[in-house]
Structures are given as C-alpha cells and as structure tokens.
Amino acid sequence: MMAPKLERFVSPGKGNGLRTTARIKRGELLFSEEPLACCVSSKVSRAVCHRCFTRPSAGLPCTRPSLHTTSDSETEGEGGQEKKGVVWEKHETLLRCSQCKMARYCGINCQKQAWPDHKRECKCLQSLLPRIPTDSVRLAARLIFSLLSPSKGSSEELYTLEEHESHLSSMSEQKKQGLLQLASMLELYLQQEAPNLAQEIPSLPPSCRDPLSLIAKVTCNCFTISDGELQEIGVGLYPSLSLLNHDCRPNCVMVFEGAKLQLRAIRDINPEEELSISYIETLSLTEDRQRQLEDQYHFTCHCQRCDSKDKEELMLIGEEATWQKLKEALPRLEGLKAESDWKTLLDSCSHLLSTVCGDVPDENLYKLRMTDMALDASIHLGHWEEALTYGERTLSVYRQYYPDPHPVHGVQLMRVGKLQHYLEHIEDALDTFKQAYQIMKITHGEDHPLTTDLLMKMEECHCEMGQRSSSSH
16 A cells, blocks of 8 residues: 555655655554565574464563463473463464475464465475575565466556666675575576576566576565564565665654554655665664665665764763673674573673673663663563563663654563563553553554554553552552
C-alpha cells in the first residue's frame, strides 16, 4: 500500500529519491508492503517460522509467578524455560519440512500456505545437502521462483527491479570476487529448477539474467527483516522502498509485522521534503558509520549529523586509556554473543564494567555496548535482578542518543518495563511502559502487536496497583 502523498523524484547528489506531496504528521503510516521475495536468515532458521516470520519463544518474562505453576516435566522441550516452577513462554517445537530439513513452520496452516513458494526451493535445498546456501543466494533464488510463479500478480511499483543499482562498476576487486562466488553458488543452487535464467523467465529484466548482476542487486537492495525485539530474523526485497535515501538522523523509520514492512514518519514533514531512513544502526561514531555505508552501499554520507559530528564528544567521554580496553574487548564479546555463550559473556562484561567504574561514564559508546551485552546475557540466563540493573543504567543514555522517537529506544524501555513488572516494581514498570508507549505509538502505530502488548502490560499494572491499594485498606 503506497500512500497517495508520496512521489518519486531526483534527489540532488543522491539520484532517485522519494518525497511527500503534502504535509505529513509524525506517526503517520506512509507505506505498507509485503516483500517481492523474502527468506528467514540461516542463523535463526530453527527458531523462526519460514511463512509468518514469528518466533515462538522470547527471552523476556511474560507472566507472573502466581499466574501459572507447573511441574518440571511440563517445561521440557524447545521453547520452554522453567524458573522456580514458572512457565515463561512455552511453545511447541516448530514443524520441520521432512524433505529439505531446513524450512520450519509454527503450524500446519503456515506449512500449507508456504508450499507453493517452498516447493521449488525445497528441491534446490535438497540438492545441496548438507550445505546451506547463504541468505543472499536463497533470497535471489526466491525472487526467481516468484517470477516463475504465474499466480503472482505484478503490483504497481514506483521502482522496478530493472532500475535497481548493482554497483558492480564501483566495487573493489575483492568484493566482486566474493560476489562471483555467490553467483556460482546461485547457479549451482538453481540447477534443479531454473538452469537457464534468460530462457526460462522472459519476464526477468535483461540486467538480472546474469547471476552476478542479480546477486549484486539483491545484496545492495535487500532489507533486514527484524522481530519485535529488533533482532534480525530475515531478509526481503521491497522494490519501492529502495528509493528511500539514507540519513543518519532520518525523518522516517521502518518496522516489521512478520515480513510486512511499514514506513512511518517520526517527525512532521513538509510538502516536497525528501523522506529518509537510516540504512544502518546510527548509534556509532561518524567515521564508523561512513565506513559501513561506503563498504555496504557504496556512497559517502554528507548528512547534517555527519558534517557536525553530532554527539561525538559524548560517545567518547571518560578516560581514554580505560575505555580503549572496553573497545578492544568488544570483538571477542560479540563472538561470544554470536555463539550464545551467555555465561562467559556475562562474566566478561561484568568484570570489565567493574574495572572501569567511575573512569568511564555510562554515556561512553563502548561502555553502553558492553552494558547492553550484559543485559542480553542476563536475560538469557534468567538473572532477572542483574538484567534489570543493567537495563536501567542504559535508559537515560538512550534518551540522549535517540532524541527523535526511535524503535530501538521504545523496545529498550519495553524490555526494562517487563523486568520491573516481573520483579514486582509495579509503579516503576507502569512509568517505563508509559514512556515506551509514547515512542511506539509513533514508530509502530496503535495497531501494531507490540503496541497492543504494551497497552495490556499497562492495564495489568493498573489492576495490580488497584488490588494492592484495596488490600491495604
């Protein structure tokens, strides 16, 4: 769904862009679209439904101890997490495709609905077992399969696949070599179903018939699909939204509901003003943001935030010799997080954080990243009091770094609120949930499942406070 208030235009110095033809209020939904093609990321393929992109189990407490107790035997199996006889979020194991052994579904309905798209992919996956192609190869193949499927009606797009940039001419030789390997894998992967792209898919644009060009377009123009906690769960192609240019302090944000993408304004936008999003996580130094944008998207950012180096001094506040130790430790800690070695991660983070103490304030970028990792590890280990301590330390810092309503800030408040609620700090939880709601009603909209979940949490707090006051009289 494309709002009639949007139009394509040529953005000075940036090429194609998207702008508004009318005044937009912050919080307004500008665009909502299902992907042209999408796939679940390999690293979470066992935990996410390949049809509806929902994750059956979450890491945060969702219920109160008094609401539901259980015996130990009930909590066994994937997705069940038991603490003192309390069910956290218990779900059945995802159904696995018996043929390719990779695709998983949350129920029989999703499995049936997925089959028309999955049947070609299934044969290709089987042909390469036990190898699993990379996400970009699987996404490029899914794009081919969607074009092979006559049932797919072509929706009106502001930007066509043919117009998408491949950036091959501006790429380093090393990166091109990497893409050539992916293109070879794509050809091998498609042998079962589409051995000759040009002959089999006349609707495929000429510039996409070459596997290298196709894989380059896919890697440069795909979007990361994230879940309610803003963790990566997949990749998708949303052609019209490839028109949006980057800004390190954008006027719009994208959030997902399953694989469906929604674009919302986070500031009031004037007629003929360009719409912008951030292609990357903006909580990093200007030099690092610019390097990532050049490496990944092949342009140099000259936005106001980059030119002014906004908040740079705050990010590097504290004793440099001390915070350098935190910075140097981060790659190793990120490796532990990727391996889900939560115990070692938490021990390392808490040790490092205790050694820097007052020499490095909480606002320091590297200390904040480490505190966030300690929060994640504490949640995964079920150390709720410790998690809350780390979470509460981040909130005033997030407020400074995200002056505009931002999903990252809203989700962080919601996580901390859930911890406060579970640990029966009801008044604090209600206050935190209210702050989260003020952000998420703009970034996610009133009808998003995360926003409605937040309203339910606030209602629970009100009820519990009412019960407490009536029992004290």
